[in-house]
Amino acid sequence: MTTVTTETVETAAGLARITWHPAAGPRLVLAVSHGAGGGIEARDLAALAAALPARGVSVALVEQPWRVAGKKLAPAPKTLDSGWRGVWPALAAPGLPVISGGRSAGARVACRTAADLGAAGVLALSFPLHPPGRPEKTRAEELHAVGQAGVPLLIVQGGNDPFGRPGEFPPGYAPHVVVPHGDHGFAVPRRADIAQDEALAIIVDGVAGWTRSLG
Template identity: 50%
Template sequence: MTGAGPAHVVLGQPAGPAAFLLALTHGAGGTPDTPDVLAVAAAALRLGAVTALVTQPYRVRGGRAPGSPVRQDAAWAEVVAALNSGGLPLVQGGRSNGARVVCRTARQVRAAGVIALAFPLHPPGHPEKSRDSELRAAGAAGTPVLVINGDRDPFGVPEADDATSVVVLAGETHALSKNTAAIGAAVAAWLGTLPWVGQAAGA
């Protein structure tokens, strides 16, 4: 339960001891069972993650528009706090609008990593309306970020910087639905660079 109403969470448990928590969420009008989100969850499970596929409160209510970013971010922070009462290292991820949420809230929830799928850098046809500052908010908090976008995404493709790794998949659109194997491989490689994930994978 959150201040914006109930969220819905589907948990996945790793075969061995839990190394970290991966909280994943959806795009504006979607659900967290899209091919790209599921590929991320599967890769993380193999590396010892407890995975949480989160349907945000506005979608549980049947809404398609997320509404106020402030309210959406507050509800997300409540969900993460409830999920991570055990204090595992937290990686949070999302696609499209969900990617914006996890970038904006990285500092607040003390995320150890952020995965942004199909980050919508700007509305299609309007590069002047950049959301780059939302993406950089996570890196500015010292949180490493992995961005995975398609080279045919009309919402644009962010650029890498010291805190942000960017993987661009050829032939993929905003849906990121064609090459889930490449998504899983990119996520596994990036997660393996995080010290507590690499140690668990090598144990």
């Protein structure tokens, strides 16, 4: 069993923190960050960190500087991107391909920066396609940027996510992994025909299978 370690990284946006869940013989690094309303304890991030190292993928959970500083509100997208760019050298230090990922706002950061950073792929968990009830405020251009750069993209979405249900995504960018009944945090109702642990297993198995196609 490998040991979880933590390191801090100075970025232009402030001090970020990486919690490493290393694989014994890693073939890839999956770097994932949190959203604007939570941290790396999110159920999907925790599930990936617990399961993927046994499947040859080291997982790096990244806390943006604003979270490390104890602030309640996320800064502007430009600042989030700056923080992500600042941790990238540490993520790439093991010398392995790095998948750039995140949930919600973190997914948007991964999409916006993937091409410039040379990411091996992008994992978008609960991509916020639009604000709830505002489908006209689409952020689909951030997904298009990943596709246009030729970077592999995996979208994992809850079937009942108010920030973008699977059927709302543009052609060519439909979510590859859908969690039935899942909300923006992949929580499923108690009376749904799927249990919470089954929902998380769908995410883990979908991401693990995709990583095998990358290396």
